[in-house]
Amino acid sequence: MSVHFRKLALIGIGLIGSSIALAARRQGLVDVISIATRRHDTLEEARSLGLGDIYTLDASEAVRDADLVILCAPVGAYGALAEAIGPALAKGAILSDVGSVKEHVLKVVGPHVPEGVEFIPGHPLAGTEHSGPSAGFAELFAGRWCVLTPGPEISPSQTERLAAFWRAMGSDVECMDAAHHDMVLAITSHVPHLIAYNIVGTVADLEADTKSEVIKFSASGFRDFTRIAASDPVMWRDVFLTNRDAVLEMLGRFNEDLSRLQRAVRTGDGPALEALFTRTRTIRRSIINAGQETAAADFGRPHD
Amino acid sequence: MSVHFRKLALIGIGLIGSSIALAARRQGLVDVISIATRRHDTLEEARSLGLGDIYTLDASEAVRDADLVILCAPVGAYGALAEAIGPALAKGAILSDVGSVKEHVLKVVGPHVPEGVEFIPGHPLAGTEHSGPSAGFAELFAGRWCVLTPGPEISPSQTERLAAFWRAMGSDVECMDAAHHDMVLAITSHVPHLIAYNIVGTVADLEADTKSEVIKFSASGFRDFTRIAASDPVMWRDVFLTNRDAVLEMLGRFNEDLSRLQRAVRTGDGPALEALFTRTRTIRRSIINAGQETAAADFGRPHD
Ligand SMILES: NC(=O)c1ccc[n+]([C@@H]2O[C@H](COP(=O)([O-])OP(=O)(O)OC[C@H]3O[C@@H](n4cnc5c(N)ncnc54)[C@H](OP(=O)(O)O)[C@@H]3O)[C@@H](O)[C@H]2O)c1
Ligand SMILES: NC(=O)c1ccc[n+]([C@@H]2O[C@H](COP(=O)([O-])OP(=O)(O)OC[C@H]3O[C@@H](n4cnc5c(N)ncnc54)[C@H](OP(=O)(O)O)[C@@H]3O)[C@@H](O)[C@H]2O)c1
Numbered sequence: 001m002s003v004h005f006r007k008l009a010l011i012g013i014g015l016i017g018s019s020i021a022l023a024a025r026r027q028g029l030v031d032v033i034s035i036a037t038r039r040h041d042t043l044e045e046a047r048s049l050g051l052g053d054i055y056t057l058d059a060s061e062a063v064r065d066a067d068l069v070i071l072c073a074p075v076g077a078y079g080a081l082a083e084a085i086g087p088a089l090a091k092g093a094i095l096s097d098v099g100s101v102k103e104h105v106l107k108v109v110g111p112h113v114p115e116g117v118e119f120i121p122g123h124p125l126a127g128t129e130h131s132g133p134s135a136g137f138a139e140l141f142a143g144r145w146c147v148l149t150p151g152p153e154i155s156p157s158q159t160e161r162l163a164a165f166w167r168a169m170g171s172d173v174e175c176m177d178a179a180h181h182d183m184v185l186a187i188t189s190h191v192p193h194l195i196a197y198n199i200v201g202t203v204a205d206l207e208a209d210t211k212s213e214v215i216k217f218s219a220s221g222f223r224d225f226t227r228i229a230a231s232d233p234v235m236w237r238d239v240f241l242t243n244r245d246a247v248l249e250m251l252g253r254f255n256e257d258l259s260r261l262q263r264a265v266r267t268g269d270g271p272a273l274e275a276l277f278t279r280t281r282t283i284r285r286s287i288i289n290a291g292q293e294t295a296a297a298d299f300g301r302p303h304d
Numbered sequence: 305m306s307v308h309f310r311k312l313a314l315i316g317i318g319l320i321g322s323s324i325a326l327a328a329r330r331q332g333l334v335d336v337i338s339i340a341t342r343r344h345d346t347l348e349e350a351r352s353l354g355l356g357d358i359y360t361l362d363a364s365e366a367v368r369d370a371d372l373v374i375l376c377a378p379v380g381a382y383g384a385l386a387e388a389i390g391p392a393l394a395k396g397a398i399l400s401d402v403g404s405v406k407e408h409v410l411k412v413v414g415p416h417v418p419e420g421v422e423f424i425p426g427h428p429l430a431g432t433e434h435s436g437p438s439a440g441f442a443e444l445f446a447g448r449w450c451v452l453t454p455g456p457e458i459s460p461s462q463t464e465r466l467a468a469f470w471r472a473m474g475s476d477v478e479c480m481d482a483a484h485h486d487m488v489l490a491i492t493s494h495v496p497h498l499i500a501y502n503i504v505g506t507v508a509d510l511e512a513d514t515k516s517e518v519i520k521f522s523a524s525g526f527r528d529f530t531r532i533a534a535s536d537p538v539m540w541r542d543v544f545l546t547n548r549d550a551v552l553e554m555l556g557r558f559n560e561d562l563s564r565l566q567r568a569v570r571t572g573d574g575p576a577l578e579a580l581f582t583r584t585r586t587i588r589r590s591i592i593n594a595g596q597e598t599a600a601a602d603f604g605r606p607h608d
Contacts, residue, residue: 233581277537
């Protein structure tokens with residue numbers, strides 16, 4: 001099904017917002033792109049990159065007459081943004097977002113959605129460690145999942161229009177319940193990020209000498225953690241503030257397992273260590289088979 | 305300084321051993337390469353890959369007349385191997401290794417080193433998640449560190465010969481004390497691997513449904529951990545059995561920090577979360593500046 005929107009409004013124009021602008025334009029999915037953001041400098045950067053057609057610091061101005069509005073700011077800003085744009089949303093419009101948590105978003109945005117507007121939360125499982133308008137690229141969503149979490153009141157045809165928009169940008173779309181999304185993402189994304197931030201934090205606390213050696217020799221494992229621990233601090237703060245229960249539940253399991261592993265190291269239990277280290281290989285094989293990763297050594301980093 | 309050895313004996317011919325064979329040959333650093341390993345099949349695989357000139361299942365046979373001998377087996381096998389080859393080592397030879405821990409290696413190999421042989425432990429900080437003779441490639445060591453931990457009794461000229469050998473294969477060489485090596489590596493490599501193994505293990509314990517969803521959506525963070533948790537189980541078992549104290553010390557700090565972070569999530573302490581997530585970015589910048597990592601998004605993985 002070919003999909004088309006007259007006017008797309010992007011509220012927030014960082015990595016994700018700018019990637020949507022570039023991909024939607026390249027695929028010819030929209031006539032007009034209207035961009036709102038909080039800071040003047042960011043707006044000017046977006047303008048100089050030619051990301052849209054209309055630029056404004058007033059989100060309610062940006063959404064006027066838009067038939068597709070996507071919130072692309074950190075989740076913590078959603079409540080105030082929804083309150084601001086609610087009255088200006090056009091009848092028949094689809095309101096969506098890209099936030100990394102979904103139950104909280106339903107809760108804070110939902111009450112501000114006027115009659116005649118369909119709110120369909122979304123989350124593209126795509127990103128890099130960079131942020132801001134210049135970090136975006138049109139291929140970001142290609143071959144990556146986009147999860148939509150429409151409530152039961154949403155008309156299937158509207159969900160299908162939004163799904164077609166994401167598919168046209170290269171994504172595979174999956175619909176699920178918001179609570180289920182938050183649980184699965186706590187495991188695949190939120191807890192891994194928390195752990196990466198934690199170990200990088202532990203290193204940041206070392207004395208200066210040791211720290212500079214750790215940086216020097218980081219290629220032996222540590223550096224892989226620093227990539228995901230370099231993601232945007234505000235975005236991740238908001239994720240942990242808004243998906244607390246699922247994160248704490250998974251973190252509890254992680255901690256239990258780590259205590260057991262620590263005990264195996266302390267008591268020198270070779271068979272237990274080897275058994276665990278063998279089981280974990282299967283998971284990677286499944287991920288490669290699922291087409292979610294390259295089998296090339298070292299992420300396919302160049303070795304020259 | 306140009307470096308040359310008449311006969312190089314490699315004891316163990318997995319990822320590291322085969323990479324040394326290929327790199328030493330390509331750079332013309334040796335006349336003859338003699339290869340020993342434990343299993344018949346591995347030896348035949350090495351032969352069919354043309355990695356050496358002499359192939360044997362008898363390590364003491366392999367080292368005869370060699371002026372450079374490098375142990376390339378898991379560290380847990382070193383004691384028995386050293387005992388077997390000790391009497392056959394040629395006077396004037398350099399004995400070295402590539403094991404990921406160094407104090408333990410001094411302890412178990414040292415006693416078997418005969419008069420007239422210089423034992424200079426080594427550790428190339430280079431590797432991938434693959435193993436076996438076919439995993440090796442000549443460029444593995446290029447631009448990577450190799451740490452040597454010669455004792456005070458070793459003549460500087462012999463250490464320099466070994467250092468020149470590694471430099472000729474593309475490595476940067478650094479000498480340090482064995483205990484210091486083990487502490488730094490516990491942080492940069494051993495604890496990161498333990499944590500990655502642990503989180504992948506936590507996922508492996510999930511119910512089948514959830515697990516398959518985690519695999520499907522793994523690109524949002526989790527998959528990066530599975531790469532280092534796919535490394536050779538026996539090698540890693542031996543690392544944790546032989547570098548216990550440094551690993552437990554670092555793991556203790558990691559756990560303390562994680563408790564604090566968990567508490568910040570539980571109490572919804574946004575400023576504390578944001579502050580930590582901001583501090584960790586600096587470390588990655590330092591690693592990129594130190595030439596140990598690419599600044600390209602997503603490890604430079606292809607986005608098409
Ligand atoms: N990065 C990822 O890997 C990733 C992946 C999937 C989903 N997401 C989700 O995508 C959303 C945006 O992330 P991003 O990576 O694109 O972030 P980003 O690059 O940091 O950009 C954030 C954008 O939101 C704006 N913004 C920040 N605070 C605001 C506020 N209080 N009111 C209005 N606008 C505000 C920023 O504008 P100013 O510069 O003008 O303040 C900027 O344009 C987040 O909800 C995140 O959860 C991110
Ligand atoms: N992989 C890395 O990333 C990395 C990085 C730096 C240093 N290292 C160190 O390099 C060493 C080898 O690692 P690797 O990655 O090359 O491992 P690998 O690919 O699994 O190869 C191990 C080799 O050792 C042999 N071996 C295993 N057990 C043995 C025993 N009991 N007696 C004699 N030979 C035995 C194996 O032979 P069979 O098949 O015949 O059993 C095989 O040839 C380890 O000490 C490790 O700590 C590894």
